[in-house]
Amino acid sequence: MKKVLVPKIFVSVAMLVGLSTAAVWWLFPGMADAATVSNSSVAQPSLTVQASEVPGKAVATVSAVLTPLYSPTGASMVPPGAKAYFYVHLTQFQSSPLLLLGSSPLNSGGAAQISYQPTWKGQQQVVVEVENSAGKSLYQGSTSFVATRFVAPFKGTVEAIRPDGGIGRAVVVALLTIVALVWIALLATAVRVNLGMGMNASQKTASV
């Protein structure tokens, strides 16, 4: 009996501890995150993002700085070939997808900067992601600012470069005329058959 009971107790205790831990993690996720963050905060640098509008211009500047640049052991936190990718949240779609504004390699100070022209007026939420040369995301940060000036998104005139752009009206008129003629021909055929029939009915017979 004892031989069986002892392992059973161990198993029960282990299960209890496991379930309790799981319950705590589930009930207090923030605490769990905090624990993770506090453990890794020493090693994880943060990406500070700043964005602002250039006064009087429809241009915004976005910069990102990684701090600290070195770990306590003196190793660089920025791997060679790391790049910062700058995105803005599009507000026109429900899922707020991110549109790439551009990218820039991090300089020796761990900073990168780009300028872009906002295409709408109002809140702009900018996201920066630092990726290594293999495309793996390393650090992310975001900020937002209000754009008071913007450029029209569809400024270019596409028609000008179309080779058949200049003949549009003539083609349309020609096509509509053809369509009208077809309609007239079809209706006229039906009417002609209706009106033309029975003209010789009184003759009753006719030969080839």
Next chain:
Amino acid sequence: MDGPNSSGYGMAVSASSGSTLIEPREDIREAAMRPVFDKGRWWKFIVGGLSAVVLLGIIAWAVQLADGLGVAGYNNRAFWAVYEADLVAFIGVSYGGAVVSAILRLTKASWRAPLTRIAEATALVTLPIGMLFIVPHLGEPSRIWELVWPPYWNLSSPILWDFIAVSTYLLATAVFFYLPLIPDAKIALERISPEDHSLKARTLRVLYRSVAGRYSGSYSDRRLLHGSIGLVAIMIIPMAVSVHSVLSFAFASSSRAGYLETIFPVYFVVAALYSGVALVVISAALLRKAYHLERYITSRHFVRLGFIIAAMGAAYLYLTFTEYLIDGYSSTRDEAAWVRQILIGRYWIPFWFYFVAAGVLPLVIIATKRFRNTKGVVVASSFIVFAMWIKRLVIVIPPATEALVKSPLKVATTTGAGHLATTASAWGTYHFTWVPISITLAATAAIPLLLLVLFKFVPILPISEMEEMAEVDEVIEAAQVAMERPGSWGGRLSTLHRGSAMTRARVYEQSRRQEQ
């Protein structure tokens, strides 16, 4: 041929009945009017069942109107899907009936006669159904007004030209259906008992009188009618080609990989003809079975339609090969991704299903002597109609779900700063829901429903044409017998061997009169 036709080949009218000198064939007339006078219960059951399916589609559309296109599975990553595929597929199948009938008329293929009415009716009923798909496709019904009312026309939109082309084709199909109906309406009118004063009989009398008009069956009437049908047949062929070419412009004039294809106009035309002839086969087989028309629509008709299907199928396979070969060979970034997704990626199952079911299988069936019969051609046609619809989905959905701005666009799963989800995807997803499935099923059910209702009013066989053809066949048969007699005019006839059956018959009649 005894009786009134002694004065010439089918060009005179008897004073009493107004029928032509072509000998009336009671069996043909009875068979043609069989659906009109049929009182079988099965008709009501089938029409009731099909109406229920159509009603389900209307309910689904009402739900979509209330809740938006999202309930049909549409989203900002899949903006075109099943309705556009339905539009192309249904207008496509309408194409086959009218064009096949027109080509066979122009080439004076005598075997066509029993099939022309069913083929033209199939075209006539499927075309408006196909056109209606533009309503759920546009989402907001008030936009239809902007499509049809000239002050709102956007002349640079392919959709507008689709509408113009399809409307014109609908008019042509209606005229093409109406003209051969004129002599049959005259005959049908005579078959309604004068003592019958029921609502149905009165309705039919009004209908037949209005269709027959002043048709007397005289030579001049027949000549006028034949000439007019020939003219419309000539017009309808290029018109049908233009309709499906223009339909393809909605895709081909866009900038998306998979849509921007110069091969699309001819690709769409061949696809339409291919699936259209297959639908004619299915319609003819079902109606033949339902109304016991086996004596008139024979295995020979199905086998010959099978040959047309095989030719179209081979052409379509070749065009499919050409499309993917060129895109795969040039392999720009977008096109390479699109071709990969179709051939070996997320759309490989529907594509290869099409390839087997509508590409290889019908060719194998028709090429194999053992399967080259009514059943075989009907089975092949059923595969074609369904698999060609799948192919239209493969044409429409993948390019619509591919993001034009790829790597730069990422979908954020959380909007909180610093929690960017890096699972960027260049491909959106379209999920079928019960709404488009119900609407598609309703449209499919509407085809047999409308055909069954139409043939309650219209002779299912072209009586006049079949009687004429039967006459011609008999005359040719007599001519062939005469050719074998020494000293006959057979040598002269043999020089006309390549002429049409009608011409040969006329020459025979003239020669016979001269001999007499």
